[in-house]
Amino acid sequence: MKLIDGKKISSDKRAEIKEKVAKIKQQTGKTPSLATILVGGDPASRVYIKSKIKACEDAGIKSFHYNLDENSPQEEIIALIKKLNENSEIDGILLQLPLPQNKDAQECLNTISPLKDVDGLHPFNAGLLNLSKSWNEIIEKNILVSCTPLGVVHILHKSGITIKGKTAVVIGRSNLVGKPLSMLLLANDATVIMTHSKTRNLKEICKSADIVVVAVGKARFVNKDFIKTGAAVIDVGINRTPEGLCGDVDFDAVKDMDIEITPVPGGVGPMTITMLLENTLKAFNNRKR
Amino acid sequence: MKLIDGKKISSDKRAEIKEKVAKIKQQTGKTPSLATILVGGDPASRVYIKSKIKACEDAGIKSFHYNLDENSPQEEIIALIKKLNENSEIDGILLQLPLPQNKDAQECLNTISPLKDVDGLHPFNAGLLNLSKSWNEIIEKNILVSCTPLGVVHILHKSGITIKGKTAVVIGRSNLVGKPLSMLLLANDATVIMTHSKTRNLKEICKSADIVVVAVGKARFVNKDFIKTGAAVIDVGINRTPEGLCGDVDFDAVKDMDIEITPVPGGVGPMTITMLLENTLKAFNNRKR
Numbered sequence: 001m002k003l004i005d006g007k008k009i010s011s012d013k014r015a016e017i018k019e020k021v022a023k024i025k026q027q028t029g030k031t032p033s034l035a036t037i038l039v040g041g042d043p044a045s046r047v048y049i050k051s052k053i054k055a056c057e058d059a060g061i062k063s064f065h066y067n068l069d070e071n072s073p074q075e076e077i078i079a080l081i082k083k084l085n086e087n088s089e090i091d092g093i094l095l096q097l098p099l100p101q102n103k104d105a106q107e108c109l110n111t112i113s114p115l116k117d118v119d120g121l122h123p124f125n126a127g128l129l130n131l132s133k134s135w136n137e138i139i140e141k142n143i144l145v146s147c148t149p150l151g152v153v154h155i156l157h158k159s160g161i162t163i164k165g166k167t168a169v170v171i172g173r174s175n176l177v178g179k180p181l182s183m184l185l186l187a188n189d190a191t192v193i194m195t196h197s198k199t200r201n202l203k204e205i206c207k208s209a210d211i212v213v214v215a216v217g218k219a220r221f222v223n224k225d226f227i228k229t230g231a232a233v234i235d236v237g238i239n240r241t242p243e244g245l246c247g248d249v250d251f252d253a254v255k256d257m258d259i260e261i262t263p264v265p266g267g268v269g270p271m272t273i274t275m276l277l278e279n280t281l282k283a284f285n286n287r288k289r
Numbered sequence: 290m291k292l293i294d295g296k297k298i299s300s301d302k303r304a305e306i307k308e309k310v311a312k313i314k315q316q317t318g319k320t321p322s323l324a325t326i327l328v329g330g331d332p333a334s335r336v337y338i339k340s341k342i343k344a345c346e347d348a349g350i351k352s353f354h355y356n357l358d359e360n361s362p363q364e365e366i367i368a369l370i371k372k373l374n375e376n377s378e379i380d381g382i383l384l385q386l387p388l389p390q391n392k393d394a395q396e397c398l399n400t401i402s403p404l405k406d407v408d409g410l411h412p413f414n415a416g417l418l419n420l421s422k423s424w425n426e427i428i429e430k431n432i433l434v435s436c437t438p439l440g441v442v443h444i445l446h447k448s449g450i451t452i453k454g455k456t457a458v459v460i461g462r463s464n465l466v467g468k469p470l471s472m473l474l475l476a477n478d479a480t481v482i483m484t485h486s487k488t489r490n491l492k493e494i495c496k497s498a499d500i501v502v503v504a505v506g507k508a509r510f511v512n513k514d515f516i517k518t519g520a521a522v523i524d525v526g527i528n529r530t531p532e533g534l535c536g537d538v539d540f541d542a543v544k545d546m547d548i549e550i551t552p553v554p555g556g557v558g559p560m561t562i563t564m565l566l567e568n569t570l571k572a573f574n575n576r577k578r
Binding site for chain 2: 106121123125127128129131133164165173175179183186189191193196198199200205
C-alpha cells in the first residue's frame with residue numbers, strides 16, 4: 001500500500017494560493033474575501049467554519065462571518081445572502097451545510113450570485129460544469145466547482161495517477177460530491193461509473209475499477225472485496241465513531257493490498273478547505289473588481 | 290428480438306400533447322408557441338426544422354420561423370434571440386444546431402432565456418437537471434431537459450423497461466445527448482456508465498449492461514459483441530449511408546439476439562420532436578403567461 005499524503009498536497013497548494021493572494025494585494029491593493037454563513041450551532045459545522053476562517057487568515061484572504069440563529073426564518077438567510085451579493089467587498093459566499101431542519105438549502109443556494117458561489121452549488125455553475133468538454137475548459141473558464149470533488153481531482157493529478165482512459169467508480173451521488181466529481185472525472189477522460197444505494201453488484205463493479213472514490217458517509221463501508229490490485233482508492237468519508245474518526249473505507253482491511261489510498265484523516269479532508277480558498281481566488285478573478 | 294415501436298409511442302404522446310394544447314386554448318384563450326431559428330441552409334437542418342414546424346402545426350402549437358443567412362455575424366443571432374426573449378408571445382426558442390463554422394453555439398445558447406430554453410442547453414437548465422435528485426423532481430419542477438434524452442427515457446418508461454437498479458451504459462458524451470441522458474438515467478436510479486472515445490474495453494463494458502444507449506453518430510458501430518442477451522438497446526444514431534439511413538447499431542448483426550431494440554428510422558427519431566412539443570408546453574406553463 002502506498003499512502004497518498006493529502007496533507008502535503010494540500011499544504012503545497014495553500015502555499016501557492018498564499019503567494020497568489022500576496023501578488024494580488026501588491027498589484028491591485030485589493031484583498032480577496034470570503035463571507036461564511038452558519039445557521040444554528042451544530043458542533044461539527046462550527047468546527048468546519050472555524051477551520052475555514054482560520055485557513056483564510058493563513059492565506060491572507062479576508063473573511064467575514066455571519067452566524068444566524070437556529071430558528072432564523074429562511075427569508076432571513078436569503079436576505080443576508082442578497083445583501084452579500086450586493087456588497088462589492090465580498091468575493092465569495094459560503095453557506096455552511098447542512099441547514100437546520102425545515103429549511104430548503106437549495107432554495108437558499110439558488111439566491112447566491114453565481115459569481116460568488118464558491119461551493120459551485122448554484123444551478124448555473126453546476127450546469128457550466130456539466131457542459132464543459134474538458135478539464136482544460138474548466139480551468140480556463142475559471143468555473144466554480146464544488147470544493148471536495150475539486151480536491152479529489154487535484155489529489156489524483158498531484159499523485160501522478162492517470163485518469164484518462166481509466167475506469168473510475170464513484171460511490172454516492174450527492175450534489176456536493178458524487179455528481180460533480182463524476183462530471184470532473186469525465187472531463188478528465190475517465191470512463192465513469194455512477195453508483196448509489198440502488199446499485200446492484202456494487203462490489204463487482206468496484207472491483208473492476210482503476211479508481212474508486214467513495215463518498216457515502218458510512219464508516220468502513222468499502223472493504224477488500226471492492227478493490228482490485230493496483231487501484232487508487234480515494235476516501236471522502238469522515239465518520240465519527242466510538243473509536244475515533246474514520247473513513248468510508250475499512251482501512252485496516254485493505255492496508256496490506258497493493259493499492260494507493262488516501263487516509264482519514266489526512267487525505268481528502270484538508271483539500272476541501274484548500275479548494276475553498278482556490279475558489280475564492282477564482283471568484284475574485286472572475287469578478288475583476 | 291423485440292422491436293420497440295418509437296413511432297407508436299411518439300404518436301400516442303403527440304395525441305396527448307395535442308389534447309393538452311386544445312385545453313389550454315379553451316381555458317386561457319392563449320396558444321403555446323415556439324420560435325425556431327435556422328442559420329444558413331444545411332440540408333439536414335432544413336429537413337429537421339420543417340418537421341419541427343409541421344409537428345407544431347399538427348399539435349396546435351403556434352410556430353414562428355426565423356432564417357438567418359449563413360454569413361450572419363454571431364451578434365445578429367444573439368440580437369434575434371434577445372428580441373425573442375422579450376417577446377411575450379413566444380414560449381419556446383429553438384436554435385437549430387449545428388451552427389455554421391466560426392460561430393460559438395454555446396455562447397448563443399447562453400443568451401436564450403432559461404424559461405424559453407426548450408432544448409435544455411442553457412447552463413441554468415443543465416444545472417437544474419444535474420442537481421435533481423429523482424425523476425419525480427424533474428417532472429414536478431417542469432425542468433427543461435434536452436429533447437432526445439427525454440425521448441429515450443420516455444421510450445424506456447412506455448416499453449415497460451425497468452431502469453431502477455439496472456446497469457445502463459451511455460456511449461457518447463455530447464451535451465445534447467450523452468451527458469443529459471446520463472443524468473436522467475441516474476435520476477431514474479440506474480447505475481450509469483458514461484463511456485466515450487477514450488474508453489477502453491468498451492465492448493466488455495457494454496456486454497455487462499442491462500440497457501445500452503448509443504449516440505456516437507457512427508454507422509453500425511455497435512455489434513453483437515457489445516450486447517448481452519436480454520438487454521434493451523436504444524439507438525440514437527441517424528447516419529446517412531449509401532445504403533440509406535442507419536443507426537449506430539449494426540441492426541442486421543443483432544436482430545437474431547434475444548433483445549429489445551429501437552429501429553432506425555422509427556425508434557428514437559420521432560421522439561425528439563415530440564419532446565420538443567412537450568418542452569414547449571412546459572415552457573408555456575412555467576411562464577404562466
